[in-house]
Amino acid sequence: MRRRDLFLGILALIIAWQLLAWAGHTDVLPGPWAVFQALLREIPRGLGRHFLVSGWRVVASIVISVVTAVPAGLVLGQSPRLNRLFSPIVYIVYPIPKIVFLPIILLFLGIGNTSKVFIIFIILFFQILVVVRDQASTLRPELIYSVRSLGAGRRALFRFVYLPATLPAVLTALRISVGTAIAVLFFAESFATTSGLGYYIIVESWGRLAYPEMYAGVVAMSVLGLLLYFVVDGLERRLAPWMFLRDA
Numbered sequence: 001m002r003r004r005d006l007f008l009g010i011l012a013l014i015i016a017w018q019l020l021a022w023a024g025h026t027d028v029l030p031g032p033w034a035v036f037q038a039l040l041r042e043i044p045r046g047l048g049r050h051f052l053v054s055g056w057r058v059v060a061s062i063v064i065s066v067v068t069a070v071p072a073g074l075v076l077g078q079s080p081r082l083n084r085l086f087s088p089i090v091y092i093v094y095p096i097p098k099i100v101f102l103p104i105i106l107l108f109l110g111i112g113n114t115s116k117v118f119i120i121f122i123i124l125f126f127q128i129l130v131v132v133r134d135q136a137s138t139l140r141p142e143l144i145y146s147v148r149s150l151g152a153g154r155r156a157l158f159r160f161v162y163l164p165a166t167l168p169a170v171l172t173a174l175r176i177s178v179g180t181a182i183a184v185l186f187f188a189e190s191f192a193t194t195s196g197l198g199y200y201i202i203v204e205s206w207g208r209l210a211y212p213e214m215y216a217g218v219v220a221m222s223v224l225g226l227l228l229y230f231v232v233d234g235l236e237r238r239l240a241p242w243m244f245l246r247d248a
Contacts, residue, residue, distance in 0.1 A: 030212045038212035039219060047200060047213075051220050054189065054197040057113055058181045058228065061120035065177070069128035070170055074162050076129075077136025094130060098123045099184060111192045120184050127180065128173045135169035136162060164240075171236045178232060182225040197221045 014032050021031040030038075039047070076083045102119050109115035139162070189198025197217055205214035 027211055030215060034212045035215040035219060039216040042213055042216050046204070047216065047220060050195060050197050050200040050217075051224065053113075053195045054185055054221070055224055057116045057189075057196065058120065058185050058224070060113075061117045061124060061185075062174070062177065062181055062228075064117070064121050065124035065128055066170070066174065069125045070132055070166075073129045073132025074136045074158065074166060077133040077166075078139070078162065083133070083137070090126065090130065090133075094126045098126075099187060102188060106192055111194075116185065116188045116193070116196070119188055120181050123184055124177045124181060127177050128170065131169050131173040132166050135166045139165050167240050168236075171232060171240065174235075175229065175232045178225060178228045182221065182228075186221060197224070 017032050021029050043051075076086060098119065101122075102115075105115050105119050109118060185196070186198040186201070189196035190202040193199050197220055201214055201217035201221070205211075205217055
């Protein structure tokens with residue numbers, strides 16, 4: 001996305017927000033300027049720390065999910081025997097809303113960072129696993145045979161065939177997972193914790209009816225998600241430049 005289009009989109013959202021604030025005439029919906037002032041005021045008072053804590057949790061979850069789910073998906077996609085063995089487990093577990101396990105995870109892992117990272121990890125793991133597995137299973141056999149005929153082993157096939165062929169699917173799954181990760185993070189941080197943007201929004205702001213500060217937390221969490229989305233876009237342009245040849 002071009003910077004000009006992004007700027008116009010943000011400007012349109014701010015204008016719509018201000019119009020709604022004027023039309024509402026209520027403290028429940030402060031205008032953008034009041035929220036911006038609260039954001040600047042709250043960053044050194046603790047909002048900045050909550051932002052860093054949430055950012056660390058979601059980045060750690062995404063990295064662990066990618067590192068584990070991508071190889072597993074490639075193996076299942078290229079091994080019909082293993083896929084038949086594990087497909088029933090994936091089929092049963094994938095549709096289950098993993099967020100319902102949060103109370104159980106909190107009992108075993110406590111209220112610290114580990115439980116937050118783990119709940120996001122298990123949700124993203126299956127999202128990425130299924131997408132990569134399905135993409136890897138569509139690789140044409142003749143492509144693999146032609147590379148093997150040149151003397152390529154398993155490592156070379158993984159590096160030069162499987163990974164490049166499934167990279168667009170991995171990045172697509174990662175882009176979808178960013179929104180899911182932020183949503184789960186907010187829910188996980190809204191109780192049984194003392195840090196994070198979810199805690200700041202629900203406990204420190206909404207709980208004491210500090211509406212400008214509450215919206216400042218919402219803006220901070222939105223910025224976190226937007227930054228992660230930009231990172232995925234940057235990775236896509238760097239790792240899969242052929243996908244943008246049509247735009248050149």
